[in-house]
Amino acid sequence: MDFYDLVKHRESVRDYDPARTIDGVVLNRILNAGRLAPSASNRQPWTFLLVSSPEKLAEIRPCYRQPWFQNAPHVLIIVGDKSRSWVRSYDGYNSIETDLAIVMDHIILAAEYENVGTCWIEAYDPTMLSEAISLKENEVVYSITPLGYQNKGYKKLANKQRKPLEDILKII
Ligand SMILES: Cc1cc2nc3c(=O)[nH]c(=O)nc-3n(C[C@H](O)[C@H](O)[C@H](O)COP(=O)(O)O)c2cc1C
Numbered sequence: 001m002d003f004y005d006l007v008k009h010r011e012s013v014r015d016y017d018p019a020r021t022i023d024g025v026v027l028n029r030i031l032n033a034g035r036l037a038p039s040a041s042n043r044q045p046w047t048f049l050l051v052s053s054p055e056k057l058a059e060i061r062p063c064y065r066q067p068w069f070q071n072a073p074h075v076l077i078i079v080g081d082k083s084r085s086w087v088r089s090y091d092g093y094n095s096i097e098t099d100l101a102i103v104m105d106h107i108i109l110a111a112e113y114e115n116v117g118t119c120w121i122e123a124y125d126p127t128m129l130s131e132a133i134s135l136k137e138n139e140v141v142y143s144i145t146p147l148g149y150q151n152k153g154y155k156k157l158a159n160k161q162r163k164p165l166e167d168i169l170k171i172i
Contacts, residue, residue: 006112011157013117016148018071021052026114027074030147033110034078037103040086040095046103049077049133050147059132064124064144072146077129078104083138097142104143111147118145 022030031048039045051060052074060077061070078100085096108118121144129141 001113006109008160009156009158010109010112011160012119013146013148013150013154014066014068014119015151015154016068016071016073016117016146017151018073018148020149021073022116022147022149026116027147030107030110030114030116031076034103034107037099037106039099039102043084043086043095043099045081045085045096045099047079047081048103049079051075051077056132060129062125063129063132064121069121069146071151072148074147075144076107076147077133077141077144078107079133079135080140080142081138082140096140100140100142104145108145111145115149117148117150120145 027050031050034046034048035044051057057073057075060075080096080100082094082096085094085099087094104120108120111118122142124144126141129135129144133141135141
């Protein structure tokens, strides 16, 4: 698929087929795209936590109570280690959140290429999630995504509500 078409047609999926898991080879390709993401000073301060077992899914699902989320056959949690990420010497800015956003975006675009649905989620209960995955002191999570195939009969909304370029572009 052409890259610009992919970007245009990707959309958040909120309707998953719980019975259709993703083949390991496909998952590998998607996660590998994340592995290749850039990070500040190439620190790669991340771990990909792929939740696929029914037991662990049952622990993760209550962290985000939307009914459609309960049906996703996989949930990906990007865990960052803020003690390993790059820190700007001038002001102490830590690049961890930027690094993790880039990884997630790579993965979401790769999933689209594989016809696998995703939805960037930040409105989960962070306390519940931290406990469910036993997050350590130096570890952070900013976003999670379901990974799965759309339910039968799912139709893309194809309703990109975006500001026109001329409203957001300034050439100086
Ligand atoms: C940082 C971030 C956080 C988001 N959090 C949620 C969320 O908690 N739940 C949800 O359903 N969608 C969430 N979304 C998805 C956005 O609502 C969605 O990307 C936006 O409305 C544009 O729609 P599209 O992804 O279909 O193009 C989030 C997206 C981003 C980038």
